[in-house]
Amino acid sequence: MKNSFANQDILCGLDIGTTKIAAIVALPNPGGEPQLLGMGYVPSRGLRRGVVVNLEQTAADIAEAISLAQQNAGVEIDMVWAGIAGEHVKSLNSRGVIPITRWRGEQTGEVTPGDVDKVVEAARTILLPPDRRVLHVLPQEYMVDSEGGIRMPVGMAGVRLEADVHIVHCAVSSAQNIIACCKRAGVAVQDLILEPLASAESVLTEDERELGVILLDFGGGTTDLAAFQGSAIRHTAVIGYGGDYITRDIAMGLRTPMESAEQIKIEHGAAHLRAINQNDFLEIPGIGGREPRELSRSMLVSIIGPRVEEIFTVAREDLKKTRVLDHIGAGVVLTGGGASMCGMAEIAEEIFALPVRIGAPHDNMANYDLGLGPKFATAVGLVRHANRQYNEMLSSGRNAESWTARTSTKVRKWFSEIF
Numbered sequence: 001m002k003n004s005f006a007n008q009d010i011l012c013g014l015d016i017g018t019t020k021i022a023a024i025v026a027l028p029n030p031g032g033e034p035q036l037l038g039m040g041y042v043p044s045r046g047l048r049r050g051v052v053v054n055l056e057q058t059a060a061d062i063a064e065a066i067s068l069a070q071q072n073a074g075v076e077i078d079m080v081w082a083g084i085a086g087e088h089v090k091s092l093n094s095r096g097v098i099p100i101t102r103w104r105g106e107q108t109g110e111v112t113p114g115d116v117d118k119v120v121e122a123a124r125t126i127l128l129p130p131d132r133r134v135l136h137v138l139p140q141e142y143m144v145d146s147e148g149g150i151r152m153p154v155g156m157a158g159v160r161l162e163a164d165v166h167i168v169h170c171a172v173s174s175a176q177n178i179i180a181c182c183k184r185a186g187v188a189v190q191d192l193i194l195e196p197l198a199s200a201e202s203v204l205t206e207d208e209r210e211l212g213v214i215l216l217d218f219g220g221g222t223t224d225l226a227a228f229q230g231s232a233i234r235h236t237a238v239i240g241y242g243g244d245y246i247t248r249d250i251a252m253g254l255r256t257p258m259e260s261a262e263q264i265k266i267e268h269g270a271a272h273l274r275a276i277n278q279n280d281f282l283e284i285p286g287i288g289g290r291e292p293r294e295l296s297r298s299m300l301v302s303i304i305g306p307r308v309e310e311i312f313t314v315a316r317e318d319l320k321k322t323r324v325l326d327h328i329g330a331g332v333v334l335t336g337g338g339a340s341m342c343g344m345a346e347i348a349e350e351i352f353a354l355p356v357r358i359g360a361p362h363d364n365m366a367n368y369d370l371g372l373g374p375k376f377a378t379a380v381g382l383v384r385h386a387n388r389q390y391n392e393m394l395s396s397g398r399n400a401e402s403w404t405a406r407t408s409t410k411v412r413k414w415f416s417e418i419f
């Protein structure tokens, strides 16, 4: 039975991952959490390391995930909030400065919402090659004259307004491919959101963001990171390695096909000796009529551990380039499918020398009854992001119709060539 809500009121987060494509459908909830209606997900076959490499296949997979979500939720989906990742995504911090608008004859002025827009615009003015576009401009803090650390500068008196922003930019072609795949699958992209930002939205608490936290989304093809401090985003990055590398290592190390390596990893995999009973043994099915073999679980740890350590070390070195590691009061939150493997938190604690917890999008949504584990962090985060945009639209007095038209125009403007 169809729901009685208009399609424009349906929010759909679409996580186009390297391993799976997940669509989560919800109703917007003014002032609260989106109300989950249902979901659909299928294996992903057209991506490599977070980037679409086979358009036809990805479009078919998206169409299938959307169709399952529609059946499950009992609503039609024609618009999605899609995630984007891949090593082509880069970020930097930038600063903009403007004079504050003054009243005639006055020495100082009061910061207006227009001034805030202008200073953010000034901060986003960076030179990018023609094949790259700005994906996000995320204000961190403002400064009025010599007063820093301001979050809401509107109404403050002064002569000079500065803004620190975090800018995320990406390859136009990769973003175009996502939009094109969605279009072929019969859905329009309302907005494109960097995947670790979406994951952060579903698993981090306000306190963690305030104290300083590193989010690591350990996926199949990429490991995405986002660092927050003082409730503002400080750093984002996408590393082109993930759980698929571990599966490949197991397949090579045990001379077993990828499929059975993946199964062994999911059922028995562990990243740290502290997380297992070292007397545990498992049986590996023989290939080509050979006898099954016995394997100690600690042997599996010796294959998986070094790869996880390597990926976490790359993340740590990337974070070291920014100064954010010195200001992490809350620790590390691990999410993504890889976070389900035992021993991940133990190894992350050693590499980052910080407390670590596993984050799943639990209890964050009304009507939560689907058992959404860490691999759904991005999809849930996309829906929460969509709900926040919806609430912002309501509080700005626009109606939903003009709102959807407006953000579609944003995506359309970037990628006019394919519309």
Ligand SMILES: Nc1ncnc2c1ncn2[C@@H]1O[C@H](COP(=O)(O)OP(=O)(O)OP(=O)(O)O)[C@@H](O)[C@H]1O
Pocket (backbone or CB within 6 Å): 016, 017, 018, 019, 020, 021, 044, 049, 050, 085, 218, 219, 220, 221, 222, 223, 242, 243, 244, 247, 262, 265, 266, 267, 269, 336, 337, 338, 339, 340, 341, 342, 374, 375, 376
């Ligand atoms: N219980 C588990 N133990 C170990 N690994 C697991 C477990 N569950 C899932 N994984 C691994 O997590 C990875 C998939 O995670 P996820 O679904 O977050 O990736 P994705 O979003 O599709 O990919 P990406 O974000 O990298 O594009 C796979 O490598 C899978 O083997």
Ligand SMILES: [Mg+2]
Pocket (backbone or CB within 6 Å): 015, 017, 018, 195, 217, 219, 220, 336, 378
């Ligand atoms: Mg992912």
